[in-house]
Amino acid sequence: MSRKPFDPERAEGDANLFDRPSRRDRRQLGGLHEADRISVGQLSELIKQTLEGRLPSPLRVVGEISNFTDRKHWYFSLKDSDAVISCVAWASSVARITTTPRDGDAVVATGYVSHYGPQGRTQLYVSHLEPVGTGSLEQQFRALCDELRGLGYFEESRKVRLPSFPRRIAVITSRTSAALQDVMATAAHRCPLAGLLVVDVRVQGEAASVEIARAIRRIDANAEALGVDAILVTRGGGSLEDLWAFNERNVADATLDCTTPIVAAIGHESDTTIIELVADVRAATPTQAVMRLVPDREDLMRQLDHQTSRLRSLMRRRIERGRERVMSVARFPAFRDPRGVIVLARSRCDDRAHRLRAAIRSALQRRALRLEQRIGRFAGLRPAAQFAQRRGHVVHMTERLRRTMRWRLERSRQRVDGVERAMAAVDHRSVLHRGYSITMRATGGVVRSAADVRAGDELVTQVQDGRLRSMVVEDGGERAAGGSVRGTSTSSEGAASERKRPSKRDSGGDAPQLDLFGGAG
Template sequence: MKRPPFDPSKTAASRRTGLFARQNPPGEPPAAVPDAGGGGGLPPGSPAESPPPERALSVSDLAERIDAALRTGTPSKVRVLGEVSGFKDRTHWYFDLKDAEAVVSCVMFAGAARKASATAAPPGGRWTPENGQAVVVTGRVEFYAKSGRVSFIVERIEPVGAGALDLAFRRLCDELRALGWFDVGRKRPLPSFPRRVAVVTSRTGAALQDVLVTMRRRCPAVGVLVVDARVQGEGAAPEVARAIDEVSARAAELGVDAVLVTRGGGSKEDLWAFNEREVARAIVACSVPVAAAIGHETDTTIAELVADERCATPTQAAMRLTPDASALASQVDSASRRLWDLLRRRLALESQRLASLARHPAIADPGHAVDAASARLRAGEAALHAAMRERLGDDALRAVRAGAAIERLRPGALLARSIARLDSLARRLDAAPASKVASARERLARSADRLARVMPAALARDRSRTDAVERHLGAVSPLRVLERGFSITTDADGRVVRDPSAVKRGDVIDTRVAMGEIRSRVEGTAPGDATTPAAARPDTPTRRKPSPRHPAGNPSEPPSLFGPG
């Protein structure tokens, strides 16, 4: 639109309204405007006489009028679409918002900038606009008088187009990463020999043809189940998610061992259905492993990040899911040859071992081994019998000797030996001359008389000593002490407790009484009377010094019946 020429009449004070309208103060005459030549005004009545000019505005007045005009001429909040240029982050954000025809300077103060950064950034991150990024800003227009510039004060900024998609992609990636959906440990290996593969894609897409051709070429035995679903546009994401859920629910029924989610290349907007959360959820929840090949090798989608296997292209995915039949045949042939070689070597080795065993004496002549074993058995039996006879003979000899010793020590045996000696003396006397007979008879009479007197007394004395020893043993026997009401206490190791300090609270002790034992636990201890005589202590009975059985001579010999000499 062409700009109209300047009309001086519109500057008359009587017609002045609008942006630069200003009333002079009361009583102030209109300001005079000198002519171009520097002289005074035209004389009155001149044909070129113009209305009297108004007073000149100050710069501050002009700035105020510009600011007021901007405030009243524009809405309080304006949304503007443009491209970021010259972005500077200096606590406040400074940048230009431009399109093909105009540029507007923008300022976003620190508080609003922090809020916008936190809102648009992924959790824990920080977002700032980038030069060339398309954004929609919301704010107001202000005139800054000191610099004479008009600026747009931004209160809110939102990326649009690819920038908004990138922001949404990063946000969802961070959310799913926090849930562990990208973890390598969660992902499952693809089956080496799948029975059937479900391909979720558009039936009319080129990606499906690439997959079918590759799978038929590599291994026709693997079945393919095509699940038709829209792969771009509105409603594509729910349709893909439903298809994956249906295959997952009926995988066993359909014989499906793996799922391939794929489509061909396209723009970021075309591939966006595979960046939706519901598709990622369906892939993670699928009951069989899922491979994903979306777009070209340079494209990255969330569906590929959560899938068990990410493939660069649909063809690569088909190769990854399908074994190569020719390679398998070669492997089978190679394995068959190795197996036959192993069998031949094993048969040869076992034949050698069998021949070696056949030459062994135990196999070649079994009777020889039996005879040798029988001979060893007989020799062992004879040695055992000899050892038993020798041991029994030694024991019998010791028993006879012990019996003889006991027999010699009995009083009856002593008396018999004495009588034998007397008989010997009598025979000697009978053989002696008559001169010695009388003397011998006299000595014999005295000896017999003495023997008659001494022997009962000796026997009575020995019996008395035996009874005394028996009574003493009974008196000092621990059992007799226990019968009198005493007891013996031992600790857990069986040691006799003589001092209360030998045990502590909680120890288990055993107390022996006349009729049995008592087990108890120590609740406390107290010192006893140290002056208690040892004879009163049940565990330390008084020992009496035994009196000698024989006052003199060898105690093992009985008293002489005939006196000394």
């Protein structure tokens, strides 16, 4: 159920909004009396119930944003010249708010007032937030600044330097503005030779931005014909609404496209407009802008006097150095006795010519001797002689290689024969042919000692022509004294074993490789 809108008249007179609660209200608050003692929590709940029950909801509060914190929820303060109140906007409400506020924004906050007991704080719980008045223009200004900054409009690298001595300056402003009078007076005082071309435009109102942008483009397009070396856009101070024409996008585009150096001085030092951020140079005031553009006449005179003094001093030093060089050259012998210098030079030339001829003859003799020595050396290096010598060496090495190969083959053959004889000697089949036998357990493993078997173990005895199966009837200790084996039978595998004797490659079949004394090989 929604509450009725706030009616200020109902909050006046006898039924004042903050009058003490009636008896009916006290009963609703749990029968609380003036003499009753309550806890802090009860007091906090009482404040909360009173605020939520007596204040109208929703409330629309106008104020300025401060201490804004953007988390999942928004926390900020809303203030004016008289008071400040804490505000909270829950995430569900934040999702419905189209713009994110900043500190300094003037807004209208819609919501209800309640008391938060854990922190003892009375807060405005905001459900809707919208800009109001100047705050809306500031929001537009910041949004356009962010957009132009992202496009590179404010980059210092694209800005050009101002001319040192501009012949003519185009001043784009209103002809009735005080800023124009400041510009003209400052220019006349600093440098009367600098000409001013005044371009009258509106500097306030809806059509002002169009006229300013058109003037910038026309002056830039005809700068060479008009003799304009720089452009100054200026006006006096005012509110944000008064200066808004210089924050329009078309003015920023015209300033960016201008190839002529441009200076902007809009409003007071505390005012900032977009044209100032885009321009090549920003000045705080119109007077400062002229001082940046026009050189000071007195400074020029001082610089001229200084340069004249430097030039005279430099000329004197150069003349003095030239005189010293002439005097030094005049002391040379070539200038005092030219004939003697010529005779001395001729003598040196003859001596060097004689030495040169001797050096040439000596060099030719050394080279001729070296050539003869190399001819004799090359005679012994003829291809035919080298070939005969190399061929004998090859024949000798070939014969040595053959002898070595035959010798190594014979040694390898003897080694293989010895290994083959040794393998035949240790082959278990050759041992069986000599009358020996091999006894194994039926489960596998050679029996090397009577202690290796127990009564009841089944044994297999390998002889030359077959296998015998038997069973132990007494354990190892009794058998050592004269045990016996019974149940001996000849295996049917004997004939087959005799017919199919395994080769050397198949020696790893049923019977393991054994040594001469019955051990596994």
